[in-house]
Amino acid sequence: MKKWSEIRVPELNGVDEAPITEILVAVGDEVSVGDNLITVETEKATIEIAASCSGMVNKITAKVGDIVAEGDFLIRIDSNDDVKQVNVKITPGDQVEDLRTQIVVLGSGPGGYSAAFRAADLRKKVILVERYNNLGGVCLNAGCIPSKSLLHAAKVISETKEMHDIGLKYSSLEMDNEALRAWKNKVIYKLTNGLATLAKKRNVKILTGEGKFLSLHHLEVKTSDNKSISIEFDQAIIATGSEPVEIPDFPHEDPRVFTSTEALEVNSIPNRLLIVGGGIIGLEMATVYHELGSKVTVAEFADSLIPGADQDLVKPLYQRIENLYENIFVSSKVVSLEATLNGMFVTFDGPIVQKKDVFNQVLIAIGREPNSKYIGAEQVGIKVDDKGFITTDNQMRTNVANIFAVGDIVGQPMLAHKAAHEGKVAAEVIAGMDSHFDSSIIPSVAYTNPEIAWVGMTETRAKELNIRYEKGTFPWAASGRALSLERKEGITKTLYDPETKKIIGAGIVGVNAGDLISEAALAIKKGCTASEIGELVHPHPTLSETIGFSAEVYEKTIVDMYLN
Numbered sequence: 001m002k003k004w005s006e007i008r009v010p011e012l013n014g015v016d017e018a019p020i021t022e023i024l025v026a027v028g029d030e031v032s033v034g035d036n037l038i039t040v041e042t043e044k045a046t047i048e049i050a051a052s053c054s055g056m057v058n059k060i061t062a063k064v065g066d067i068v069a070e071g072d073f074l075i076r077i078d079s080n081d082d083v084k085q086v087n088v089k090i091t092p093g094d095q096v097e098d099l100r101t102q103i104v105v106l107g108s109g110p111g112g113y114s115a116a117f118r119a120a121d122l123r124k125k126v127i128l129v130e131r132y133n134n135l136g137g138v139c140l141n142a143g144c145i146p147s148k149s150l151l152h153a154a155k156v157i158s159e160t161k162e163m164h165d166i167g168l169k170y171s172s173l174e175m176d177n178e179a180l181r182a183w184k185n186k187v188i189y190k191l192t193n194g195l196a197t198l199a200k201k202r203n204v205k206i207l208t209g210e211g212k213f214l215s216l217h218h219l220e221v222k223t224s225d226n227k228s229i230s231i232e233f234d235q236a237i238i239a240t241g242s243e244p245v246e247i248p249d250f251p252h253e254d255p256r257v258f259t260s261t262e263a264l265e266v267n268s269i270p271n272r273l274l275i276v277g278g279g280i281i282g283l284e285m286a287t288v289y290h291e292l293g294s295k296v297t298v299a300e301f302a303d304s305l306i307p308g309a310d311q312d313l314v315k316p317l318y319q320r321i322e323n324l325y326e327n328i329f330v331s332s333k334v335v336s337l338e339a340t341l342n343g344m345f346v347t348f349d350g351p352i353v354q355k356k357d358v359f360n361q362v363l364i365a366i367g368r369e370p371n372s373k374y375i376g377a378e379q380v381g382i383k384v385d386d387k388g389f390i391t392t393d394n395q396m397r398t399n400v401a402n403i404f405a406v407g408d409i410v411g412q413p414m415l416a417h418k419a420a421h422e423g424k425v426a427a428e429v430i431a432g433m434d435s436h437f438d439s440s441i442i443p444s445v446a447y448t449n450p451e452i453a454w455v456g457m458t459e460t461r462a463k464e465l466n467i468r469y470e471k472g473t474f475p476w477a478a479s480g481r482a483l484s485l486e487r488k489e490g491i492t493k494t495l496y497d498p499e500t501k502k503i504i505g506a507g508i509v510g511v512n513a514g515d516l517i518s519e520a521a522l523a524i525k526k527g528c529t530a531s532e533i534g535e536l537v538h539p540h541p542t543l544s545e546t547i548g549f550s551a552e553v554y555e556k557t558i559v560d561m562y563l564n
């Protein structure tokens with residue numbers, strides 16, 4: 001009788017899930033007992049899964065990049081043999097043998113890993129120190145990536161609701177929190193493990209533990225098993241990022257008070273959720289939790305949402321969410337928060353009728369502060385300002401010649417793409433290149449619904465600095481693409497230097513504004529004039545046309561609108 005063997009994922013050396021990095025056989029291949037079939041890479045080890053019998057590969061259900069867990073079915077082998085236990089070979093992961101290096105990078109977020117990888121590509125010997133097991137920092141583990149994954153889910157939910165009005169009716173939403181969380185974690189896992197693979201390929205040594213400077217050439221790393229390792233280095237790049245700001249005297253230890261990190265776990269969907277802070281992170285989480293079913297209240301201390309952004313761009317977002325959320329309070333402060341058996345009791349100060357209320361959950365999203373306290377920077381002479389930021393020049397050099405700093409730790413804007421670019425600059429400068437970081441053209445995006453994005457000079461800033469500007473504004477109500485998406489509330493505006501007619505800034509509100517803003521960023525970088533932007537042939541019908549149209553409005557050459 002024909003026998004067959006199912007090859008499944010073995011115990012993963014203490015890890016729950018891991019990605020498949022290699023599949024060494026194809027359907028139809030003949031294999032012998034012990035032949036390697038599949039390689040799985042965990043942070044601790046490379047695990048080779050081998051054939052447990054000889055025969056022909058009949059079926060492969062996995063592919064490279066899949067995240068697998070113990071017991072997952074991988075391959076079926078048709079065989080005439082007796083089936084044995086699956087063979088597994090485990091090779092321990094890289095150990096750091098040599099604790100003398102040219103460059104040590106502290107922190108593996110976008111700033112740190114970009115610096116480490118660029119330095120390694122420039123033939124420097126690099127050790128990357130990270131306190132957590134996963135690489136990628138806040139961005140990959142508790143920031144950009146999980147939030148955008150959940151925002152994608154939120155967008156799908158909101159679009160299916162909107163389809164109702166144009167005749168496409170779906171039955172009501174059935175939420176499976178666990179599946180949503182597992183999917184989001186899978187996205188994170190793919191990226192963080194991808195970083196581990198990229199580090200390995202570049203020979204960047206990873207040391208897991210908490211780093212602290214002992215001197216300007218020595219870093220001490222405390223590992224989770226309480227070992228202390230000292231690294232001697234020529235140069236260091238500090239990229240320890242930031243953490244959420246807490247409000248003194250608020251019961252932060254209560255599980256009903258959370259930060260964005262816990263909110264991104266979507267462990268439960270509270271009935272009434274208060275979000276303290278109407279900035280980008282607070283409003284992105286509001287977008288997610290509203291669509292997942294919470295009644296959302298946002299309380300913002302400043303007199304507008306997303307303080308600092310041009311308010312004509314914020315208005316379409318405000319108009320959309322004021323009907324969807326339970327309440328939006330501006331110029332309002334949460335003055336007390338009390339944990340009781342019946343919920344979280346909140347007292348507001350501001351132009352609010354009902355000054356006391358009770359919520360099931362409270363998200364504190366009032367900003368982030370730099371992680372500079374526990375790294376011994378000041379003790380060894382690295383300058384840290386009174387807000388905890390490390391000051392650098394535009395080559396990312398601190399006040400100490402061999403120490404560099406990048407990312408959230410050096411100040412606003414706290415954005416991943418800024419951190420990554422700064423990281424590359426630091427690595428290049430250390431390698432002898434004349435690189436500089438240009439902080440004038442960093443796009444900002446709120447991935448709300450609609451999205452808001454801006455780059456370069458804003459009207460708000462130009463007014464504060466008394467900078468003269470002129471602008472072209474294109475309302476999306478005149479865009480064929482926006483109308484076909486049923487999203488005509490958007491605006492694209494471009495700002496120009498009145499003398500040179502060169503673009504100096506741009507702002508967009510509307511679906512996919514975050515993807516659209518890069519064209520304006522490039523135009524600013526390249527010093528394009530309004531007529532050059534208008535002359536560029538944009539594909540029709542797309543939202544990208546709105547950038548060209550805004551330039552044409554400014555030039556008064558537009559035909560898709562009638563200007564008085």
Ligand code: FAD
Nearest residue numbers: 107109110111131137138139143211241407408414415416
């Ligand atoms: P981090 O990513 O914070 O990484 C620092 C790393 O250093 C961490 O891994 C930390 O564990 C490690 N570390 C700290 N101290 C030590 C130590 N002593 N020893 C060893 N390791 C240490 N930005 C965007 O551009 N786009 C977005 O869409 C976006 N969305 C966000 C959503 C949320 C909810 C949040 C919270 C942030 C978001 N951000 C976004 C901001 C972005 O995540 C940060 O700007 C970015 O991660 C900063 O990168 P970094 O390398 O400076 O630091």
